[in-house]
Amino acid sequence: MSARTFTLRVPATSANIGPGFDVVGLSLSLYLTLVVSESSRSPGASYVPPKLRYTGEGAAEVPLDAYKNLTTRVALYLLRCHDIRSFPSGLTIDVHNEIPFGRGLGSSGAAVIAGVLLGNELGRLNLPHERLLDFALMVERHPDNVTAALVGGFVGSYLRELDSAATEAASVPLSEVLPEYPPDAGEDWGLNPPVPPLGIGHFVRFAWSESIKAVAIIPRFELSTATAREVLPTHYSRKDLVFNLQRLAVLTTALGQSPPDPELIYEAMKDRIHQPYRKALIPGLPEVTSSITPTTHPGLLGICLSGAGPTILALATHGFDAIADDARAIFKEKGVEIDWKLLTVVGGCSVEST
Ligand SMILES: Nc1ncnc2c1ncn2[C@@H]1O[C@H](COP(=O)(O)OP(=O)(O)O)[C@@H](O)[C@H]1O
Numbered sequence: 365m366s367a368r369t370f371t372l373r374v375p376a377t378s379a380n381i382g383p384g385f386d387v388v389g390l391s392l393s394l395y396l397t398l399v400v401s402e403s404s405r406s407p408g409a410s411y412v413p414p415k416l417r418y419t420g421e422g423a424a425e426v427p428l429d430a431y432k433n434l435t436t437r438v439a440l441y442l443l444r445c446h447d448i449r450s451f452p453s454g455l456t457i458d459v460h461n462e463i464p465f466g467r468g469l470g471s472s473g474a475a476v477i478a479g480v481l482l483g484n485e486l487g488r489l490n491l492p493h494e495r496l497l498d499f500a501l502m503v504e505r506h507p508d509n510v511t512a513a514l515v516g517g518f519v520g521s522y523l524r525e526l527d528s529a530a531t532e533a534a535s536v537p538l539s540e541v542l543p544e545y546p547p548d549a550g551e552d553w554g555l556n557p558p559v560p561p562l563g564i565g566h567f568v569r570f571a572w573s574e575s576i577k578a579v580a581i582i583p584r585f586e587l588s589t590a591t592a593r594e595v596l597p598t599h600y601s602r603k604d605l606v607f608n609l610q611r612l613a614v615l616t617t618a619l620g621q622s623p624p625d626p627e628l629i630y631e632a633m634k635d636r637i638h639q640p641y642r643k644a645l646i647p648g649l650p651e652v653t654s655s656i657t658p659t660t661h662p663g664l665l666g667i668c669l670s671g672a673g674p675t676i677l678a679l680a681t682h683g684f685d686a687i688a689d690d691a692r693a694i695f696k697e698k699g700v701e702i703d704w705k706l707l708t709v710v711g712g713c714s715v716e717s718t
């Protein structure tokens with residue numbers, strides 16, 4: 365294999381945007397970047413395992429063993445599904461991450477998309493985005509973050525109803541998709557990995573008004589998505605479902621209109637399916653979302669939990685500092701410190717030869 369270097373860039377995402385639980389996502393201007401160098405291997409030379417270096421968010425905790433790191437494990441899953449049993453010899457990967465872990469800004473979705481892009485490049489597989497999404501969905505099983513990270517913008521997605529064989533194939537435990545590799549995993553570690561059915565996820569990009577920016581109010585504590593999903597009920601009342609459906613239908617068009625209508629959007633970003641159940645995990649959540657309104661904060665359009673939290677996402681056209689300062693004061697009363705960032709909605713992932 366010839367030597368080459370390429371760069372993968374995957375954006376952060378904010379899922380749900382209020383009523384669109386597990387349905388909509390927005391790609392935001394924080395990035396996970398991988399600079400990947402493949403070296404050529406002379407015939408007969410011994411196998412050199414991958415070398416991973418990592419800076420930025422999560423650097424203190426992320427595994428640097430390619431058989432334990434989420435991104436490289438996803439890449440290896442994709443390779444193994446195409447009968448390629450190992451990383452190429454002498455691979456080096458320099459990761460720089462701007463997406464904080466466990467805050468509701470899609471760090472794991474970005475890591476999974478980086479993994480499918482990495483596998484696609486290393487294996488010279490040339491898979492289209494639609495097929496890469498199938499592989500990503502075998503790992504991250506809600507489509508909202510991974511789809512937005514892949515294609516970019518304000519995106520809605522659904523998981524197709526599969527026939528029973530495909531349903532079974534798509535429901536294998538995560539431990540089979542991403543197994544624990546033995547410590548001496550090396551050049552030729554095989555098992556038959558579960559290949560995803562074709563066309564699991566489908567998506568559409570909605571219009572987005574250029575004037576809308578995202579204020580990410582980021583509490584200084586982590587909340588894993590798994591924990592924040594455990595508190596959700598399995599059944600909902602018709603009243604609550606209709607409440608969300610009505611708002612989501614309006615929201616997907618309202619955020620693309622210029623100028624955006626604060627009255628319409630503020631109400632359309634309310635939710636009864638996940639936020640009420642997550643408030644016990646995020647002190648200050650109901651206070652922040654109910655006391656920062658378009659009337660009290662000119663420029664605000666709507667405010668919601670970002671993904672599974674604890675970040676709060678305020679969509680606004682101006683007045684960003686006042687929104688963040690007041691959210692900071694409310695969180696402080698609950699004993700929570702925050703950081704905040706003004707983000708823009710960006711395009712999806714990219715792969716560039718360097
Ligand atoms: N760049 C990365 N490389 C490796 N693992 C990552 C990366 N980003 C996230 N992860 C893993 O995903 C976890 C966070 O996922 P999750 O709980 O879904 O939160 P969120 O996606 O909202 O940040 C991290 O604790 C880490 O294990």
Ligand SMILES: N[C@@H](CCOP(=O)(O)O)C(=O)O
Pocket residue numbers: 377378379380385386387467468469470471472473506508509589592593638670671672673
């Ligand atoms: N729809 C999911 C989104 C999780 O997003 P994350 O950024 O917190 O991983 C949920 O609400 O559980």
